[in-house]
Amino acid sequence: MTRWPLPPPMQRALILAEAAAAAGEVPVGAVVVRGGEIVAEAHNAPRELSDPTAHAELLAIRRAAQALGAERLEGCELWVTLEPCAMCAGAIAHARIGKLYYAAPDPKGGAVEHGARVFEQPQCLHRPEVYSGMGEAASAELLRGFFAARR
Amino acid sequence: MTRWPLPPPMQRALILAEAAAAAGEVPVGAVVVRGGEIVAEAHNAPRELSDPTAHAELLAIRRAAQALGAERLEGCELWVTLEPCAMCAGAIAHARIGKLYYAAPDPKGGAVEHGARVFEQPQCLHRPEVYSGMGEAASAELLRGFFAARR
Numbered sequence: 001m002t003r004w005p006l007p008p009p010m011q012r013a014l015i016l017a018e019a020a021a022a023a024g025e026v027p028v029g030a031v032v033v034r035g036g037e038i039v040a041e042a043h044n045a046p047r048e049l050s051d052p053t054a055h056a057e058l059l060a061i062r063r064a065a066q067a068l069g070a071e072r073l074e075g076c077e078l079w080v081t082l083e084p085c086a087m088c089a090g091a092i093a094h095a096r097i098g099k100l101y102y103a104a105p106d107p108k109g110g111a112v113e114h115g116a117r118v119f120e121q122p123q124c125l126h127r128p129e130v131y132s133g134m135g136e137a138a139s140a141e142l143l144r145g146f147f148a149a150r151r
Numbered sequence: 152m153t154r155w156p157l158p159p160p161m162q163r164a165l166i167l168a169e170a171a172a173a174a175g176e177v178p179v180g181a182v183v184v185r186g187g188e189i190v191a192e193a194h195n196a197p198r199e200l201s202d203p204t205a206h207a208e209l210l211a212i213r214r215a216a217q218a219l220g221a222e223r224l225e226g227c228e229l230w231v232t233l234e235p236c237a238m239c240a241g242a243i244a245h246a247r248i249g250k251l252y253y254a255a256p257d258p259k260g261g262a263v264e265h266g267a268r269v270f271e272q273p274q275c276l277h278r279p280e281v282y283s284g285m286g287e288a289a290s291a292e293l294l295r296g297f298f299a300a301r302r
Contacts, residue, residue: 050216050217050219050220050222051213051216051217052212052216052222052223052242052247053213053242062204065202065203066202068201069201070201071198071202073203085245086240086267086269086272087237087239087241087242087244087245090236090237090238090241091204091238093237094197094206094236107274109274109276111237111269114274115273115275116237116267116268118237121237121266121267123259123260123265123266124266125260
């Protein structure tokens with residue numbers, strides 16, 4: 001069987017998630033793309049950076065805003081290996097990210113299709129288009145392996 | 152009439168909010184306190200920093216974690232002049248902030264007693280004790296003045 005290849009930004013996000021795991025961080029990777037080009041990328045790094053806000057998405061958004069010299073990332077896409085939490089979903093809305101692609105759902109911590117459902121709140125000022133599922137198996141396997149090794 | 156004075160951390164947060172307004176940023180200030188001492192502080196600065204995540208709370212939390220060299224701010228309090236949004240409420244939970252004090256409610260963007268109600272989600276891993284209202288009038292007046300001057 002030939003599997004359809006993952007889009008390059010999700011392939012890259014998965015590689016970043018693997019790098020996170022190798023560094024002892026929960027394996028999540030994120031990439032910001034504009035016009036088909038990667039603007040910024042990050043992996044989860046709260047331990048390395050002593051920063052509870054250093055989730056992959058938040059770091060990638062901050063780096064992209066720095067790279068573009070703009071507070072808003074209009075026309076940008078965010079590709080991430082796990083459903084964003086409330087903090088990261090809020091950051092995605094503040095940054096005016098146009099499209100959000102995430103691989104695996106996160107029933108325990110996600111806030112897009114679970115929990116706080118940040119983009120579904122009537123007060124939410126910006127809702128990205130949301131696409132999920134591409135790369136789900138690979139992302140879930142990375143997370144399972146990471147947590148299994150720590151038990 | 153003698154008014155009861157505001158606790159010093161909220162007085163300081165309001166001064167930071169004024170500094171934000173003077174810099175052309177939405178007037179919100181935040182202070183992290185541990186054992187009665189200020190560990191870190193910040194005002195809203197997304198424009199100055201070209202960073203959509205640079206809300207007062209998020210900056211203060213990041214700076215406190217840096218100052219303490221720890222990913223978690225257990226035993227710390229966060230004092231902020233406005234009800235935190237979903238992004239900042241999520242960061243407060245991730246940082247394990249023990250007590251949250253905020254001055255003014257924010258029906259449009261708040262996510263503590265409005266909208267996403269982040270701490271009320273069953274999946275929320277950490278809920279701070281929440282106290283609101285101290286300094287509400289002063290904070291609301293700063294915000295009103297800021298937005299009135301921009302219309």
